[in-house]
Amino acid sequence: MTPPVFAHGNLRLYVLSLLADSPRHGYELIQALSERFGGTYSPSAGTIYPRLSKLEEEGLVTKASDGRKTVYAITDAGRAELASRESELGAIEDEVTDSVRRLADEVRAGVNEAMRSLRADLASAARDAKRGRPSNSHSTPRQDSNAAVREAEVALNDFRQQMRTDLRSQAARAGLSDAVVAELRQELAQVRANILDRLT
Amino acid sequence: MTPPVFAHGNLRLYVLSLLADSPRHGYELIQALSERFGGTYSPSAGTIYPRLSKLEEEGLVTKASDGRKTVYAITDAGRAELASRESELGAIEDEVTDSVRRLADEVRAGVNEAMRSLRADLASAARDAKRGRPSNSHSTPRQDSNAAVREAEVALNDFRQQMRTDLRSQAARAGLSDAVVAELRQELAQVRANILDRLT
DNA sequence: GATCAACTCGCGATATATCGTGTTTATGGA
DNA sequence: TCCATAAACACGATATATCGCGAGTTGATC
Structure with a gap:
């Protein structure tokens, strides 16, 4: 139904860029992504964990167990990959912001x-x-x-x-002019007053 | 913020009654509850699993691993407990329906x-x-x-x-009389017409 | 009988992992 | 060069488990 927020391969790169800032565990990445996009986009666990497994398999991150948590850290190979594609990163953020806004609109129509x-x-x-x-x-x-x-x-x-x-x-x-918005506000107030009068 | 949907001890009893119908695993119970209340109330995993653990500890249900799943079944002691409190069950469903409706109202105000x-x-x-x-x-x-x-x-x-x-x-x-509803409908239509006139 | 400390409970938040579906991308042979 | 088809990918759904807060319940002590 709804198209993916991240285009093919973009989440991989974005996750890598987040791990470049500091090591994090999976849930922390979900929160970090959610925060970056104002809480409108929250990747599901089913999106993050397979990506992390793959990145580890490729040797771009390392996995380390810490009690209940599993901390992932970027490797030198990961940093190299990130450096070689740095130019893509900026565009990705804009794309995500746009598609998230479209998503929010659909939901809000609700x-x-x-x-x-x-x-x-x-x-x-x-x-x-x-x-x-x-x-x-x-x-x-x-x-x-x-x-x-x-x-x-x-x-x-x-x-x-x-x-x-x-x-x-x-x-x-x-x-859309402010005047129209003001008019709308006034008319709505009038409707409410009319209905309240009619009650009881 | 929002009050609990199930009152103290009621979820325990309700879960037991679901397991009396047939053995289920945790996720299945979440779905069953959600279905019973029209999708408006979905207990979280953090609500179901501690309850199941407690019930097992008390000997009212048994736990059995089945691959990725963990199937819970009611015991004789569980059936006894259920029988001795059968009268409470009917009231619980009504209470939950009510509190769910209240909850939905708050959300819908959104x-x-x-x-x-x-x-x-x-x-x-x-x-x-x-x-x-x-x-x-x-x-x-x-x-x-x-x-x-x-x-x-x-x-x-x-x-x-x-x-x-x-x-x-x-x-x-x-x-609330139908006349008021009709009046509201008419006034809203009028507001829309007014605003549409003002546009472009 | 009042009260208050200990316990129980419902629940969102935290935390992880896999599976199946539908797309997109890459690849290799015709 | 074209295109089929395999691989990779994003994602919701499935699945489980713990932690801590706040509210409710109970029992003990005065």
Whole structure:
């Protein structure tokens, strides 16, 4: 589904550059990478450990056990490899930053969030059914109210997503002025006031 | 920060009940729990494995290695314990469903999402600064535009969160009528139309 | 009966390792 | 030179285990 953040061979080089600063263990590398990219990209263990094994196999790093941890350090051969490809390193960081931003955008659009509470409801309904419970949708008035709340939530979510898309494409086309943002803010405040009036 | 999903001692009992159905290994238990609660609650490994160790220590389950896996099975003593507390089990499922829903609400409010792209930008700015790059905030017009987009996103997020809170507490107090939801929907559509008019 | 110290528990964070899938790159023969 | 196919790679999923914090429970002592 989602494309890799690091292009072919780039993670290898980047990990090597991190080990050039100081020896680290696997988990520390994951954290270091996460920190470098603002917490938006966190390589999984399944990405880091095979890379470290390979680097060791190639003789570019050494492995040393330290209690629960396994510390990896760069070798001279590793430093040589790094030096010979130093020019690539700068470009890699920019590429990763870009692809991470794209990734964050997709996540943020997040239809998946709305799905969550629905799934929880389904699971609970299924459980109730398996036991002998009524589970009829018109049993308590609270249930209808909850349904209304969920409806409202979906509406709010859809609205937010649409506005996001609208504003993003506008920004890409011709820039987005602060005035529009201010107007949006004001109108949203007005909607909230209107709804609050209508309540109770 | 967030309260535990399972109350004191409840996870222990629930795990035991899952093992009463069939023997499983640790990871399988995590998946089974996740499935039961619609994917909204996934106990971490740090929750499951200590529990399994304790249960084994108490003689309520047995451990058996099977290649990469470690299969746990319930013992007679385990079944006895389970039988003597069967009445508690039903209540536990309901409690968990409730607390999971509350948890999902907090996550869905998600200010954290908006923070992510901000952190990515900060990280990239920091990196640019460390090299010799300009990185002045008025270099490209796209940067200001992006800032405006993010501002708008934050405003949208805040609005959604506030409305959610408003509507939820109203629903709890005196129920939420479909009329209000309809009104909200209409007003949101109006806001979108207004903003679209103002663009380009 | 109150209280407070010791213990238990749920849980995220820390730590490591392998497997399977889908891509990308390299290579070697036609 | 082209292209098939093997090798390398990034990555999520699978799998296990420990540590330390904070909150809850229990029992002992006053």
